[in-house]
Amino acid sequence: MTRPSAAPNASGEGASDRFGTGPGAASAQPAAPGPESVHLAGVPDERRGPTVPVPAGPAKHRAPANEDDRFEQVLESLRKQIRDLEFAPGIAGAEEGEVLQSDVLAQLSDYVLPRVRRPDIPLLIAVAGSTGAGKSTLVNSLVGEQVTTTGVRRPTTNSPVLACNPADVDWFSEASFIPSLPRVRQQGLAMPGKDGMLVLAATEAMPPGVALLDTPDVDSAVAAHHEFAAKFLDAADLWVFVTTSGRYADARVWEFLQVARDRDTSLAVVLSRVPRKGRRQLLDHFGAMLEANGLGNAARFAIPETDQIEGERFTSNVADHIRDYLADVAGEAEQRDRVSRRTFIGVIDSFRSRVPELARQVEAQIETGRALGADIDDAYAGAAARIDTALGDGTLLRGSLLARWQEVAASGELAKSLRLRGKRARKGRAEQAERGQRVSALERAVRDALEALVVSANERASDQIEQRWRDVPGGADLAEKALDQPGSGLLAKQVRQEISEWQREIAEMTAANGATKRSVARFVTFDHEIVALVMIIDLLGYERSHSGGGTHAADTSGPSPQRLLKGLFGAQSLRSIGGSARENLRKRVLGLLTHERAPFDHALSTAGIPSEDSAVQLYQATYNLEIAR
Known part of the structure; x- marks a missing residue:
């Protein structure tokens, strides 16, 4: 895919409602949460805002387990072959090959192999989308306190914010999560970091085993931000994709959504800033576009235009339906497994076409x-x-x-x-x-x-x-x-x-x-x-x-x-x-x-x-992966 773009942004949203789920959406929607839930510790009720109900206790997310060491060995072998590839600059296949190489290598290193090696990785929910869609406001509202700041300029600083429970923050250190990415740890409100730096916001407002990531804008005017946004999406278990009623038809939006479709990524889409006038026509048209692009099973939500924002989060029940959906997803370890397994298997399945396509560029x-x-x-x-x-x-x-x-x-x-x-x-x-x-x-x-x-x-x-x-x-x-x-x-x-x-x-x-x-x-x-x-x-x-x-x-x-x-x-x-x-x-x-x-x-x-046998080795690696999975 063509690589995307950057930055926290401003919002201005209002009461949330689901605008239709499509014929297959029921399978994408998790079961309703159990009656037992916990409040977010350390936050006064008057400041807490909407809470995220989760089962009591530190239920950890469990990634798809595979006890066969052979599977990990095959993945390691594939990663080494792809990592060692070199392309001659300017020659046919170089540009396309390097993009594919970077994509596949990043997902192997940052997503697939960590989940094969450890069964207790926190579920990573990436909130992504268009410039000005209100991602940061939504993230603050879902967490229940302000952990990220909304942008006042476009494009905003390319410093995404990851909110997680203090018990999980070590997992997102340089040793485990995207090692090549510099980061800074901050308690409470995560202020913007330097360009290209991940801000870790450890907060008791987040339940253990779940992390929420406010990613850069996918359609930023700064080209360098595109790669950054895609890097985070490649490492996420669930995408919450936010776009506005004025930008949902943009080509960049659909480039990312089609990647989610092609990889069968667990996905929810949010249409924000929906005006009252013509609301139903907008929702119907966006829903029809999702259906036409093979995304009819994605969970769908709408946020109307609103000025009910205080402290860079919604003051009313604007995000209730989205929060309830994520509570369903993150509330039970079994449900988390189901969501992450779908994304995991989708990524592995995508290698059936992505690795041979890389081999064709080598050829x-x-x-x-x-x-x-x-x-x-x-x-x-x-x-x-x-x-x-x-x-x-x-x-x-x-x-x-x-x-x-x-x-x-x-x-x-x-x-x-x-x-x-x-x-x-x-x-x-x-x-x-x-x-x-x-x-x-x-x-x-x-x-x-x-x-x-x-x-x-x-x-x-x-x-x-x-x-x-x-x-x-x-x-x-x-x-x-x-x-x-x-x-x-x-x-x-x-x-x-x-x-x-x-x-x-x-x-x-x-x-x-x-x-x-x-x-x-x-x-x-x-x-x-x-x-x-x-x-x-x-x-x-x-x-x-x-x-x-x-x-x-x-x-x-x-x-x-x-x-x-x-x-x-x-x-x-x-x-x-x-x-x-x-x-x-x-x-x-x-x-x-x-x-x-x-x-x-x-x-x-x-x-x-590349050497004469490079392409053959990639085809063989694809075959070995099919046998070992």
Whole structure:
């Protein structure tokens, strides 16, 4: 449900009457109290006001008992699973999931588990409702003395008041009742506390075993009060919901009433400030709305407009019917059990839908995480495929690389690199320098071409991921997080380093024993670095480019790289060296791409998306609860 709002409020009510109970209301109404009752101790008769009749003696409320430890263990396990859930902010399912998580966790911790563990918890009656409905005046009148103050401004301070017998006040301490909520204890009149603080008013006017809570307004203008009001309602056994003749049709009112319906909470509704004129039409319309919303069994009361208020409580019998109803509810331990058991079972029943709904929000996050992960896989698989194709189809043999190869091939450097064993090469310094420049230029061209290929493929993959992620709620923030990680811009340097190492490995393979044909190796030696460059040109698809298989046909002036290499190594050895070199290059490129995708993988893995088995565990917990209950 959407979380509600805050504060004690002013009233101005008059004589109370029941305005119809609906066809099923009889079951919701407790039996009439016995003849035996007690007066409220410590309060003079002239100040006491209406008293709440209860049986003599400290009859304690008994919550639904369950002696099976298994039930508590299942509930504890469910609470732990829900408590440990994390949602990735901004991603689909986060907002809804966090609200559901908070709702279910609060009811497990503040309502269900305490009632499973202890059979003598006081019955908590929460008086809730609209701004200006007169909740505080009603609470004071039901208690029989002023324990709370009515508001003079809207919204009022967000400090609810809980009235209980001194014998029960310890139960409502931080150790037992909503531990996260700060509170202050006051005797007698409970003055407003600080915003967000519960005021405990211990008074002998309240019978043992029953507590009355004046909650914040459910439709407060302060959004923070909504959560506060709902927290108390989630922990209550019985809701007394008060709204006015002018606000009973408000959407916020029905949001709360529908929550009570969905959870089968024990409920009484009070329509206050009912004018004499048109009274019957108002009551009939409100009753019809209750029936239409599945709340026909709720006990119903009406309070007419009145100025009979003194000391912030009614001076006449305005609240008599409501007081009698609550006396019936709270008067007998058996009746209290009946009321609280209905609410307790209703809450447990609601977990059948609320926990699976939470699981569905978890699944929404998991599915989004899978989709974002698939975007990374698809983008970098595409990058690897484009690189792999370009490495063998002659695409790179153009531009500067093609020009540098043609210079080396046309200069006769390839033939000059071969010489008879024992014969010293005779070259002038100028010729050697020129030769070195051409070979170095070819080496740089090879590195530049491969660097451009890998960098452009990575940039395309990165842009593809960013574009797809930005189309997913919450994905834009993850993309920015990934792109902001340090280390960007180093890919080009890493590519050059990998290519240099790759070239050295090829040279080492050509120099290995048994690589060269025996007939050649017996008489000829060669420059392994130059031959490694020739092999690279061949691996990059020279023959395919020459035959028209590439996107750019290379100028094939000079000797064919493959013919030269076959002459040196033989077909079988050449295939072995070429295959190893090609596979080595693929591994290096894939390693570079894996490193470049890491920021996206890290951003996704640290986003807080629930684990794959989280939803399954929640469904299993729902099943376990059904078995154990």
